[in-house]
Amino acid sequence: MGQLLIRNVDDNDIAELKAQAERQHISLEQRLRNLVKEAARKEREEFWRLARESREATRGLDIDVDALLRASRAELERDPLGRR
Numbered sequence: 001m002g003q004l005l006i007r008n009v010d011d012n013d014i015a016e017l018k019a020q021a022e023r024q025h026i027s028l029e030q031r032l033r034n035l036v037k038e039a040a041r042k043e044r045e046e047f048w049r050l051a052r053e054s055r056e057a058t059r060g061l062d063i064d065v066d067a068l069l070r071a072s073r074a075e076l077e078r079d080p081l082g083r084r
Contacts, residue, residue, distance in 0.1 A: 004036070 021031035 017031055018028050021028045024031065026034075
C-alpha cells in the first residue's frame with residue numbers, strides 16, 4: 001500500500017477531522033483513509049452512472065457505431081485541434 005504526506009493543512013480542518021474520527025470511534029488515520037477511498041470511488045461510480053444513463057438513452061436505437069467513429073476520426077484529421 002502507498003503512503004501520502006499532506007502538508008499545509010489548516011489547523012481548523014485537522015481539528016474537525018479529529019472530531020469526526022472521534023465521533024465515529026476510529027483513528028484520524030482511519031478517517032483519512034476512508035475519505036480517500038470515498039473520493040476515489042465517487043468518480044468511478046459517477047462514470048458508471050453516466051454509462052448506464054447513456055445505455056438506457058440509446059437502447060433500441062439503430063446506431064452505426066462504425067460510421068460514427070469513422071466520421072469522428074475524419075473530423076479529427078481535418079481539424080486536430082478542434083478549432084473549426
